[in-house]
Amino acid sequence: xxxxxxxxxTDYRIVNTPKFIGFDNYTRxxxxxxxxxxxxxxxxxxxxxxxxxxxxxxSFIVAFLLNMEFIRGKSIFRTIFxxxxxVPAVASSMIWIWxxxxxxxxxxxxxxxxxxxxxxWLYSEETVVPSIVLxxxxxxxxxxxxxxxxxxxxxxxxxxxxxxxxxxxxxxxxHITIPMMTPIIxxxxxxxxxxxxxxxxxxxxxxxxxxxxxxxxxxxxIYREAFLxxxxxxxxxxxxxxxxxxxxxxxxxxxxxxxxxxxxxxx
Amino acid sequence: xxxSRRISQITVYFFLLIxxxxxxxxxFWLIRSSLMTSLQIFEMPPKxxxxxxxxxxxxxxxxxxxxxxxxxxxxxxxxxxxxxxLISSSLGAYSYARLSWPGRNIFFSLLLASMMLPSAVxxxxxxxxWRLVDLINTYFPLIMPVWFGSAFDIFLLRQFYSSIPKDLxxxxxxxxxxxxxxxxxxxxxxSKPALIVIGLFSFMNSWNDFMGPLVYLNEESKFTMALGLxxxxxxxxxxxxxxxxxxxxxxxxxxxxxxxxxxxxxxxxTLTGMKG
Numbered sequence: 006x007x008x009x010x011x012x013x014x015t016d017y018r019i020v021n022t023p024k025f026i027g028f029d030n031y032t033r034x035x036x037x038x039x040x041x042x043x044x045x046x047x048x049x050x051x052x053x054x055x056x057x058x059x060x061x062x063x064s065f066i067v068a069f070l071l072n073m074e075f076i077r078g079k080s081i082f083r084t085i086f087x088x089x090x091x092v093p094a095v096a097s098s099m100i101w102i103w104x105x106x107x108x109x110x111x112x113x114x115x116x117x118x119x120x121x122x123x124x125x126w127l128y129s130e131e132t133v134v135p136s137i138v139l140x141x142x143x144x145x146x147x148x149x150x151x152x153x154x155x156x157x158x159x160x161x162x163x164x165x166x167x168x169x170x171x172x173x174x175x176x177x178x179x180h181i182t183i184p185m186m187t188p189i190i191x192x193x194x195x196x197x198x199x200x201x202x203x204x205x206x207x208x209x210x211x212x213x214x215x216x217x218x219x220x221x222x223x224x225x226x227i228y229r230e231a232f233l234x235x236x237x238x239x240x241x242x243x244x245x246x247x248x249x250x251x252x253x254x255x256x257x258x259x260x261x262x263x264x265x266x267x268x269x270x271x272x
Numbered sequence: 273x274x275x276s277r278r279i280s281q282i283t284v285y286f287f288l289l290i291x292x293x294x295x296x297x298x299x300f301w302l303i304r305s306s307l308m309t310s311l312q313i314f315e316m317p318p319k320x321x322x323x324x325x326x327x328x329x330x331x332x333x334x335x336x337x338x339x340x341x342x343x344x345x346x347x348x349x350x351x352x353x354x355x356x357x358l359i360s361s362s363l364g365a366y367s368y369a370r371l372s373w374p375g376r377n378i379f380f381s382l383l384l385a386s387m388m389l390p391s392a393v394x395x396x397x398x399x400x401x402w403r404l405v406d407l408i409n410t411y412f413p414l415i416m417p418v419w420f421g422s423a424f425d426i427f428l429l430r431q432f433y434s435s436i437p438k439d440l441x442x443x444x445x446x447x448x449x450x451x452x453x454x455x456x457x458x459x460x461x462x463s464k465p466a467l468i469v470i471g472l473f474s475f476m477n478s479w480n481d482f483m484g485p486l487v488y489l490n491e492e493s494k495f496t497m498a499l500g501l502x503x504x505x506x507x508x509x510x511x512x513x514x515x516x517x518x519x520x521x522x523x524x525x526x527x528x529x530x531x532x533x534x535x536x537x538x539x540x541x542t543l544t545g546m547k548g
Contacts, residue, residue, distance in 0.1 A: 067291050070284050084534055085292045087541075088299070091530045093480035095498045096519040099505060100302045103512060109314055111301055143298065147541050154542035203392065206482045210502060227392050232487055237396055244392045 030242035041221060042243070048134065049223040053201040056138045060197055061190065064145045068152035069182070083153070087146035094206035101140045102127065102211055127212055130219035137207055137220065148193050155189035156182070187266045195258055202251055223247055302523075306330070306516035313512050329517040336514070337507070339521060341493065342500035349414050349485075349496060350478045356419035357474035358467060364421040365429030366455050370441065380430075387423045391483075399487060413488045414481070418474070425470050432466040433459055469540035472533045479526055497522045 034042045071082055089097065104111045105126035113123040126136045163181050172180070205224040208214060214221035214229070227247070231240035305313055306329055308322040334340065367373070368380055402413045440462075441454050449457065460467070482498040489495055495503065504518050530537060 067288070070288050070291075073284055075281055076284070076288070080538075082288060082292060083538055085295050087538065088527075088530070089295050091476060091480075091526050091537075092299070092523055093482070093498055093501075093526065095480075095482050095501050096523050097298075099501065099515060099519045100298045103305065103516065104298060104301065109512075111297075143295065146295075150538060150541045209486075210505070224392050227396075228483075228487075231396050231399075237400065241393075241396050244396060248389070248393045 026238070030239050031246075033239070034242060034246070039239075041218065041226060044218055045221040045223050045226040048219065048221055049202060049204075051134050052138065052204065052222065053198060055135065056141055056201050057194065057197045059138060060142060060145055060148065060201075061193060063142050064148040064193070065152055065186075065190070067145075067149050068156055071149075071153055072156040083150060086149050089143045090146040092144075095210060097140070097144070098207050098210040101143075105136055105140075127220075128216055130216055133212060133216065133220045137204070137211070140207065141201075141204075148197065151193060152186070152189060155186055159185045184267045188268060191258070191262050191266045195255060198254055198258070199251055202247065202254075299523075302516050303520055305512060306520045308513055310511060310513045326513065329513050330521065333504070333514040333517040334521060337500060337504050337518075338493075339497070339500055339518065342495050342497045345494060346479060346496040346498075349411055350475055352411070352415045353418040353478040354471055354474050356415060357422060357425055358471055360419050360421040361425035361429055361470060362460065362463075362467065363455075364426045365433055366459060368426065369430045369433035370454075370459070371451060383423045383426060387427075395483075395487065402488065408488060409490050409494065410488075411494070414478070414484050418478075422474075425474070428470065429463065429466055432463050436462050465536065465539070468533065468536045472529070472536055473540060475529060476526060 033039050067086060070076070071079060071086075076082070092100075107113060107123065107125050107128060110126070112126065116123050124132055127133050159182060163185070164177055167177050167181055203224050204222045205228065208220055208222040208225040209228070212220045214225055223243075224247070227240050227243050230236045230243060304320065304322060307325045307327065308319075308329075309326050312319060312322060312326075368376065398413070399408075402408055407413060436459060440458050444454050444458055480498065481496070482502075485496045485499050486502075489499065492503070501518055501522050505515060508514050
């Protein structure tokens with residue numbers, strides 16, 4: 006870790022020996038000499054902002070529906086929803102390139118059958134990030150299962166008390182389910198954001214950062230600098246900025262969590 | 273009342289089935305396409321069932337690139353990592369949970385702290401380190417780290433071991449057992465479920481790992497399946513039926529292991545909150 010910090014202050018191109026250059030790597034990033042830096046930050050933030058809330062909502066809803074009393078075959082559903090998680094990222098990227106394919110992909114033939122305009126998915130600057138977000142929802146299985154476990158842990162006595170007090174389904178959901186689940190929502194929020202900042206394989210296989218760098222995710226950018234261009238020092242600086250961003254984001258979440266996360270033990 | 277309840281039940285099932293279809297459809301599409309000729313794939317509107325089944329694709333896909341070699345390579349790495357994860361993490365966790373030695377708590381907090389670092393930060397210096405000892409393009413960088421125990425596994429197992437009553441060790445100790453005997457006669461048998469969980473996740477991680485092999489391996493004969501698949505993609509980018517056959521081949525082993533160990537997978541996630 007320390008060596009990475011030191012490296013970020015050097016000019017190290019894998020062929021030469023590291024040379025100390027102070028903050029040059031960092032200034033190069035911030036003053037815009039490296040034209041990709043701000044671009045990749047923007048792309049990554051766009052992805053995180055789309056993916057984290059959507060992912061949380063999607064998996065919470067699925068878990069909530071699965072947790073309904075009358076649902077049969079819970080374990081079958083659980084297995085089905087978890088199945089995509091185990092598919093190697095390389096293979097799932099391959100499947101999704103195919104589904105997204107503009108002329109023969111499944112999605113476009115659906116849209117066509119419904120009489121809707123087709124999309125260019127991965128091949129247009131506007132839709133490439135949302136497409137990858139859609140694909141990432143496919144792999145939400147573990148979040149769903151964590152939510153489900155949490156929902157099963159909400160004491161039934163609370164609901165029974167609420168029914169006695171005449172609460173309807175909506176009130177039970179808003180005043181019991183959501184508050185009791187906040188610690189788990191919080192956990193998934195943190196894990197989801199940390200994960201979302203670090204997308205890599207999808208970017209490498211599906212788009213190589215394209216079209217026109219519209220999917221140059223931060224981790225892929227680091228990889229490209231370090232291992233394709235051999236700029237180890239520069240890449241270390243980029244990596245450190247990612248680390249600091251993740252720390253700041255996590256710290257903000259923790260700060261604000263006090264006002265909305267509810268811990269049973271504090272009652 | 274009865275009627276409206278019926279309707280809401282049907283609605284819930286309806287949404288769940290859509291969700292399940294969303295999860296299964298891509299996999300179904302993969303397998304379907306892997307069994308079609310390239311002409312059939314392009315047919316509009318798309319056919320759901322291949323006719324006839326084109327098993328030929330698999331033969332072609334697997335022979336045009338040496339997938340069996342990649343399969344063996346992946347297996348070697350996975351098995352070594354699996355052994356490493358189980359042996360070193362369980363020993364490490366045992367010493368953190370049951371043995372007392374100076375500095376134990378400090379080391380344990382260091383271990384936990386190391387979990388917070390994003391891999392992108394450590395990857396570059398680690399790579400340079402392996403390069404200095406001239407072990408790039410070998411399996412060492414992929415296997416050795418696991419043999420030093422993963423922080424997460426050690427943490428999980430330590431929690432598990434701590435829940436095993438101490439009386440058991442003490443009784444064994446009185447009977448003349450040393451720490452080794454206690455470890456493999458008492459602790460290991462009692463923590464089988466936790467060890468299975470760790471084994472499954474370790475298997476999955478090294479089987480599915482892409483970035484590690486990508487960074488450390490550069491000779492084709494040493495490639496893993498994940499790399500092989502990527503290579504295959506750039507070679508045959510237009511031949512979807514072959515690509516799909518190759519992808520199915522890469523996915524199958526994980527799916528089989530998943531169905532065998534399914535119960536433990538689900539338990540493992542709820543236990544640990546771990547991402548697959």
